[in-house]
Amino acid sequence: MTTTGMITGTTTAPAAGPARTSAGMTESERTGAHTDEAASLIAGARDRIDALDDRIIGLVQERMAVSAVIQDARIASGGRRVNLSREMEVLAHFRAALGKPGTSLAMTVLELCRGRV
Structure with a gap:
């Protein structure tokens, strides 16, 4: 691709510039x-973070x-689905x-694991 100079009428090749990623960004x-x-x-650090995020997601899924096994056993034995004292222990641990942000993270993990109460 070439460009034509408007004032001088010359033709120049575009500058090569920095290498671009597949998204078109350097x-x-x-x-x-x-x-x-x-x-x-x-x-490189972002690649490591992405790998850590994948591990975290896998651990949350586990x-x-x-x-779910605990909840099923508790319900089958006549208990409630959620044990609030245990949830308080988890919140305190996080x-x-x-x-303080650990509390929010724990709440999210608990919600994912037991659903909304």
């Missing part, structure tokens, strides 16, 4: 970095399955490990 644009070195570091 690695620096995609990562928000200002240097290639930082962009590379960020891209927790959901174990929770809060102690992660601070």
Whole structure:
């Protein structure tokens, strides 16, 4: 592809520019970095985060399955689906490990595992 200069009438080839990703963005644009070195570091760290997120999702799904077994056993024995004292223990555990945001995370995990009460 070439461009024609409007004033001089010359024809020039477009600049090659930085390599672009499949989404049409440079690695620096995609990562928000200002240097290639930082962009590379960020891209690698994001790959690691994506892998960690996949593991977290797998663990939550495993927790959901174990929770379903517990709920089924509790209901089959004549108990309630949810044990509130146990949920308070889980909330306290997350809060102690992660601070106040841990409580929100625990609430989400509990909701995923038992459904809304």
